[in-house]
Amino acid sequence: MTKSQNLWGGRFAQAADPSFATFNNSFSFDRRLFVVDVRASVAHCNGLVTAGVISQEEAEKIKEGLQTVLERGQANDGYFDQIAAEDVHSFVEARLVELVGDAGRKLHTGRSRNDQVATDLRLWLREAIDQLSSAARSTQETLLDLAAKNSDTVLPGYTHLQRAQPILFAHWCLAYFEMLTRDRERLTEIRKRVNVLPLGSAALAGSSFPVGREAVARELGFESVSQNSLDAVSDRDFCVEFVSVCSLIMVHLSRLAEEVILYATAEFGFFELSDAVATGSSLMPQKKNPDSMELVRGKAGRVFGHNVSLLAMLKGLPLAYNKDMQEDKEAIFDAFDTTRACLEMSALVLRNVALNVARMRAAAAKGMMNATELADYLVRKGIPFREAHETVGRIVVRAMEQGIELGELSLDELRSFSSEIENDVFDSLTLEQTLASKSIAGGTAPERVAEALASARNLL
Numbered sequence: 001m002t003k004s005q006n007l008w009g010g011r012f013a014q015a016a017d018p019s020f021a022t023f024n025n026s027f028s029f030d031r032r033l034f035v036v037d038v039r040a041s042v043a044h045c046n047g048l049v050t051a052g053v054i055s056q057e058e059a060e061k062i063k064e065g066l067q068t069v070l071e072r073g074q075a076n077d078g079y080f081d082q083i084a085a086e087d088v089h090s091f092v093e094a095r096l097v098e099l100v101g102d103a104g105r106k107l108h109t110g111r112s113r114n115d116q117v118a119t120d121l122r123l124w125l126r127e128a129i130d131q132l133s134s135a136a137r138s139t140q141e142t143l144l145d146l147a148a149k150n151s152d153t154v155l156p157g158y159t160h161l162q163r164a165q166p167i168l169f170a171h172w173c174l175a176y177f178e179m180l181t182r183d184r185e186r187l188t189e190i191r192k193r194v195n196v197l198p199l200g201s202a203a204l205a206g207s208s209f210p211v212g213r214e215a216v217a218r219e220l221g222f223e224s225v226s227q228n229s230l231d232a233v234s235d236r237d238f239c240v241e242f243v244s245v246c247s248l249i250m251v252h253l254s255r256l257a258e259e260v261i262l263y264a265t266a267e268f269g270f271f272e273l274s275d276a277v278a279t280g281s282s283l284m285p286q287k288k289n290p291d292s293m294e295l296v297r298g299k300a301g302r303v304f305g306h307n308v309s310l311l312a313m314l315k316g317l318p319l320a321y322n323k324d325m326q327e328d329k330e331a332i333f334d335a336f337d338t339t340r341a342c343l344e345m346s347a348l349v350l351r352n353v354a355l356n357v358a359r360m361r362a363a364a365a366k367g368m369m370n371a372t373e374l375a376d377y378l379v380r381k382g383i384p385f386r387e388a389h390e391t392v393g394r395i396v397v398r399a400m401e402q403g404i405e406l407g408e409l410s411l412d413e414l415r416s417f418s419s420e421i422e423n424d425v426f427d428s429l430t431l432e433q434t435l436a437s438k439s440i441a442g443g444t445a446p447e448r449v450a451e452a453l454a455s456a457r458n459l460l
Contacts, residue, residue: 050210154166310331
């Protein structure tokens with residue numbers, strides 16, 4: 001790199017060692033901020049006019065040059081490889097100076113790379129949040145479509161991976177819908193804290209030029225300006241919050257992936273993934289592997305790692321800016337890319353899953369998953385729940401000894417455990433009644449699930 005392409009040369013008599021220059025270089029990844037860097041530079045240019053630093057004529061020349069740099073960069077990826085820039089900021093400035101000369105050298109007046117990169121990051125992250133929220137919404141739509149298509153399908157519900165109570169498959173889909181709803185709410189919340197302008201904080205003490213920060217904020221769509229210059233250039237809370245939300249999204253997608261993987265096994269046999277989202281074995285011809293969802297599950301750890309790396313990077317930093325903070329970009333870029341890709345892949349898998357409805361229903365009707373209904377039946381007969389629970393436990397043992405379901409026991413056998421049991425007990429133990437009885441708000445009764453589906457559609 002030549003001295004003229006650095007943003008800092010005058011103090012140094014020797015060039016940087018090539019190994020250090022490479023180690024210090026961030027252009028390979030922060031070029032991703034190119035578009036927002038140009039956009040923020042245009043707004044800063046207008047602020048310099050307000051401050052009387054540059055004339056309107058110089059400003060027009062600078063903005064025209066920035067527009068040319070932007071257009072060339074967007075049209076040709078090779079444009080970025082023609083200068084050995086240290087970072088995206090020095091690249092944009094070097095290209096600008098090439099085009100407009102001394103006017104371009106005035107652009108950096110009143111700002112530092114410290115507040116420049118903080119502004120760029122917030123601009124980029126604001127757009128990333130919107131894109132991620134949109135991807136999560138698309139995944140939610142896919143869940144709703146799958147639920148509506150299979151509104152009468154029954155699925156065994158599990159706790160501890162043991163059969164517990166039957167539920168509607170649509171109810172299962174809506175559980176993941178709710179998780180993603182909270183994720184989108186979190187994205188909306190952190191967007192407000194991201195949407196604060198640090199530009200004007202300069203290196204750490206604030207700018208000595210009256211650039212009109214509020215006007216710059218309005219031009220860039222920020223809701224407010226930062227209130228402390230030291231904090232503004234050294235704050236990366238918003239990066240941690242973003243990657244934390246990405247981590248929670250990945251937790252939810254990983255749980256979804258785990259269930260899809262389990263339900264697609266021969267042992268469960270509830271789901272089958274289409275060939276479009278599965279792979280085969282290089283050795284075993286019969287295999288169909290759910291690699292799509294296994295990768296989603298595996299990539300969750302990658303995003304978690306970025307969350308931890310940001311926290312570890314920040315925990316001991318003195319005020320204000322430190323070069324350690326260069327490590328924030330790859331973490332948030334990859335967390336965003338990975339999370340968005342996993343949302344899109346999860347939606348694709350859900351669109352390519354076939355349900356074995358008969359097997360799911362048969363599984364939901366076995367394993368004495370109506371034991372709680374029998375206990376509730378006794379409670380309605382006036383028996384305290386703890387006594388009813390113990391009684392049903394003994395009935396379960398009797399049914400297990402005979403290798404049958406609770407509803408297959410005779411009325412006389414059932415009455416041998418409790419005289420309160422009458423012939424109407426068998427209606428209470430049917431699969432349909434077991435589902436219908438969960439009619440409280442949020443329950444799996446068909447009418448409640450239908451209402452929840454309609455509400456979810458309205459929410460989107």
